[in-house]
Amino acid sequence: MPREINFVAERRKIISKTQLRDRLWFKWASWALGVTGLIVVATVVVFVVLTYQSNQVKAEEETIRSQITSNQNNEAALVVYVRKLAALTQVYQDRQDKNNIISYFASILGVRATIVGITFDQINKLLQFQIQSDNIFSLRQVLDVLNSDDVKAKYPTVSFSKLTRDDTAKYNLTVSVPIR
Secondary structure, three states, rough: OOOOHHHHHHHHHHHHHHHHHHHHHHHHHHHHHHHHHHHHHHHHHHHHHHHHHHHHHHHHHHHHHHHHHHHHHHHHHHHHHHHHHHHHHHHHHHHHHHHHHHHHHHHHHOOOOOEEEEEEEOOOEEEEEEEOOOOOOHHHHHHHHHHOOOHHOOOOOEEEEEEEOOOOEEEEEEOOOEEE
């Protein structure tokens, strides 16, 4: 009988069980909300840090691009300078080779013949010079010298052309020597 009469005590037991269960749910929900909040805050912090780093990288990239652009004119000028220097070096080397060839042939011809004209074909790198001898005997000596083994060893591709005799009875011969 006492059980049926005390409705309030029964009700209080049910309410206190419900309150305990609600407190447990509230505790778990609070923990879940706290963890979710920490995840959101961590995500925002990571996003801000990565955005800051990305902006720094972009700024550094722009700086480097501007440096490259500013050096582009210097590089172009340097390339032009190097090409000009290479061309001048080649011209100087060709000139030196021509001088060596002329000096060599002038020394081996001696008094037998005189070099009277020089032409240079830049495209084919061919040096041509005209030699003049006073008579047929000196011309024969010149041809012997030019056909000698020493000359052929030093300049294997030397060739002769345009043998003429002018009005003053002098013989003219064109000698062609390719420059390496």
